[in-house]
Amino acid sequence: MTDHHGAKVAQALALALACALESTGWSVAELARRSGVSRLTIANVMEGRVWPDLLTIASLERALECDLWPGRGV
Template sequence: MVGGRARSAAPRDLAENPQAWPHADLSGHPPAAVVQAIAASLTGILAERRLSLRGLAAASGVNRQSIADLLVGRSWPDVATIALLETALAVRLWPEGTPAF
């Protein structure tokens, strides 16, 4: 697996309180914190625009289940997924001031 064992656990499982996702403390896990920030931003955008997962999947070409897994912290999204979502929504999801790992 690309990234080795660093991604053997889901991002949410690296939080002390996974139930707090997407607002859990992940200060000791910078890559998981980036995924969490993306999930939190995406959750807000979907709610603000009243856009369903099915609608975003159709607009972006990203599988609906992949979007759902990202939102709940079950997966490590790849660059292509983030790029497709950002393009479809015309927003930046990658958090400002965060290095690209």
């Protein structure tokens, strides 16, 4: 883990996404289908390779019916 705030936010978002996906029992492919976000983008967000834009986060949150953005407490 790092002390950089941006990195902490990215890690928290990736963890929230992984937990939400696990709780649904969906595959990445199923989440991609339901959200309209590509499988590659979802995988890259979960691996911490990319920062998702706001539209991507909103699309994932809508499909998963949960908040992913960690908020100010990170």
